[in-house]
Amino acid sequence: MAASSIIIGAGPVGLALAVALAKQGQAVTVVDRAPACPPHDGRTIALAQGSCKILAQLDVWQTLQKSAHPIQEILVSQEKRQGNVHYRSQDVSTDPMGYLIPMELLHSALMARANDEARITLVRPFVPTSLSMDQDHVRLHGEDGKTLEADWCFGVDGRASWVREHLGFQTRSWDYDQVGIVATLTHTRPHNGVAYEHFLASGPVAFLPLTPFSSALVWSQPPGHADYLMGLDEGGFCELLAHVFPFLGELTLSAPRRSYPLAGHFVTTPAKGRTFLVGDAAHGIHPVAGQGFNLGLRDVAWFLDQEPHLFEGSHSAALTSAYTQRRMSDIVSMTAMTHGLVKLFSNESRTLRHLRGVGLGIVNRIPPLKKVLTRHAMGLSLKG
Numbered sequence: 001m002a003a004s005s006i007i008i009g010a011g012p013v014g015l016a017l018a019v020a021l022a023k024q025g026q027a028v029t030v031v032d033r034a035p036a037c038p039p040h041d042g043r044t045i046a047l048a049q050g051s052c053k054i055l056a057q058l059d060v061w062q063t064l065q066k067s068a069h070p071i072q073e074i075l076v077s078q079e080k081r082q083g084n085v086h087y088r089s090q091d092v093s094t095d096p097m098g099y100l101i102p103m104e105l106l107h108s109a110l111m112a113r114a115n116d117e118a119r120i121t122l123v124r125p126f127v128p129t130s131l132s133m134d135q136d137h138v139r140l141h142g143e144d145g146k147t148l149e150a151d152w153c154f155g156v157d158g159r160a161s162w163v164r165e166h167l168g169f170q171t172r173s174w175d176y177d178q179v180g181i182v183a184t185l186t187h188t189r190p191h192n193g194v195a196y197e198h199f200l201a202s203g204p205v206a207f208l209p210l211t212p213f214s215s216a217l218v219w220s221q222p223p224g225h226a227d228y229l230m231g232l233d234e235g236g237f238c239e240l241l242a243h244v245f246p247f248l249g250e251l252t253l254s255a256p257r258r259s260y261p262l263a264g265h266f267v268t269t270p271a272k273g274r275t276f277l278v279g280d281a282a283h284g285i286h287p288v289a290g291q292g293f294n295l296g297l298r299d300v301a302w303f304l305d306q307e308p309h310l311f312e313g314s315h316s317a318a319l320t321s322a323y324t325q326r327r328m329s330d331i332v333s334m335t336a337m338t339h340g341l342v343k344l345f346s347n348e349s350r351t352l353r354h355l356r357g358v359g360l361g362i363v364n365r366i367p368p369l370k371k372v373l374t375r376h377a378m379g380l381s382l383k384g
């Protein structure tokens with residue numbers, strides 16, 4: 001008989017996982033404590049090329065593609081310094097580096113796909129109160145007295161994961177002492193498909209290309225400075241932003257600013273008994289490189305690649321240790337890369353500033369190294 005699973009969390013990663021497991025023939029129950037999908041939260045998600053391929057396997061990319069904006073190039077630079085790196089998709093592929101898509105559209109396309117799948121049942125609101133496991137089953141108890149039972153459980157309940165806490169997963173966590181301000185802007189100069197990552201002394205500012213004269217903003221700043229920026233009126237905010245980032249001309253806000261405190265974490269082992277942690281529940285990274293959802297989707301791809309019969313029977317140890325082995329290297333290296341980037345560029349030593357400029361210049365002048373980094377940014381295999 002086909003296996004069954006409970007997924008806790010109907011965010012974008014939880015829904016993608018539900019579709020992946022249903023495609024393998026599993027009966028999937030997705031629960032979420034929120035009574036409905038959240039309203040638009042201002043985030044625009046940069047999807048690496050590799051993620052588009054996973055979403056295509058889940059039959060979601062086909063509907064999303066028409067609303068996605070291609071990223072042809074990424075330009076990384078730092079304030080008041082020579083030296084930048086210019087990654088161009090055409091150096092390694094005929095495809096764009098990736099695409100930008102408003103979170104709202106991504107989430108609703110995944111929800112529509114899950115709703116179309118007869119093997120998926122969505123139960124919301126469902127507030128879990130306890131989770132127990134034996135050798136063959138998991139049982140999830142809810143605040144309303146209901147109990148759900150299945151062969152497997154997946155904690156996909158985001159950064160402040162209840163599953164992670166409840167089952168006592170060992171977790172490393174830290175604070176960046178930064179706040180990410182997101183918004184959508186129009187500008188008087190075109191972006192020409194370029195995503196800009198500009199490192200200021202106080203934190204990185206990213207402009208991600210949408211329509212030819214509009215971009216999504218992610219600006220990471222220390223909390224006090226972020227409060228000041230959030231308190232400015234729209235005109236004052238745009239003027240200041242255009243001063244620190246003058247490359248797109250005059251700026252105007254086209255969607256309100258929102259702010260997110262930035263912190264990081266990862267679990268040392270993402271599986272226990274018959275329960276797996278997936279997405280932000282297992283790892284939360286700084287948005288500097290726009291990789292959090294991409295990383296979660298690669299967790300999902302691991303399950304999609306497994307033979308369906310591996311989920312049947314009581315061989316949980318083999319599956320959980322394979323998941324841990326295969327996913328931890330990607331999780332740790334992506335966490336270290338984003339963490340290192342934030343720390344490297346927020347250090348104000350003059351020597352380090354100079355070395356950063358030299359380093360960026362070197363990467364730019366060594367085509368094979370640049371190709372490797374470009375493929376990495378696109379979420380593609382480093383071979384070929």
Ligand SMILES: Cc1cc2nc3c(=O)[nH]c(=O)nc-3n(C[C@H](O)[C@H](O)[C@H](O)COP(=O)(O)OP(=O)(O)OC[C@H]3O[C@@H](n4cnc5c(N)ncnc54)[C@H](O)[C@@H]3O)c2cc1C
Pocket residue numbers: 008009010011012013014031032033034043044045046047126127128156157158159160161162163180182218260278279280281287289290291292293294295296
């Ligand atoms: C400013 C910013 C910009 C970003 N930009 C990018 C980007 O460009 N590219 C990229 O790849 N990533 C980006 N990310 C990261 C990305 O947004 C996350 O990695 C992604 O949303 C994680 O999805 P998730 O489904 O794991 O978690 P979530 O989206 O947090 O979903 C968790 C779900 O679980 C539910 N839930 C929570 N607790 C419980 C509970 N106790 N019981 C039941 N249900 C529960 C919630 O209601 C929610 O529906 C960005 C993040 C930020 C903050």
